[in-house]
Amino acid sequence: MITDLIYENGLRGMRYSISDTAQWGDFTSGPRVINSETKARMREVLDDIQSGRFAKGWLLENKVNRPVFNAINAREQKHQLEIVGEQQLRELMPFVRPARKTARM
Secondary structure (H helix, E strand, C coil), X not given: CHHHHHHHHHHHHXXXXXXHHHHHHHHHHHHHHCCHHXXXXXXXXXXXXXXXXXXXXXXXHHHCCCHHHHHHHHHHHCCHHHHHHHHHHHHHCCCCCCCCCCCCC
């Protein structure tokens, strides 16, 4: 939801839409998370995409039946965020419609 708010209204609009507590967290913690090191890692990822390394790796992963992809996907489905979200948080938010599950989920 935060990403949607930023996309639709920019940072100012997102900050207007969240609680003051969350905004305080953005102001005080955001710079510790998104910093020059983060930006350097993002540049590396962009370089992988632009050079074709990302695509080559993905094609190879598919050619050998996705062993790394499948292992990571299985691990991520058991992540605490998924479990807490499914078992606790979404029950407290009846205004959030459950996403339609697809074959990939």
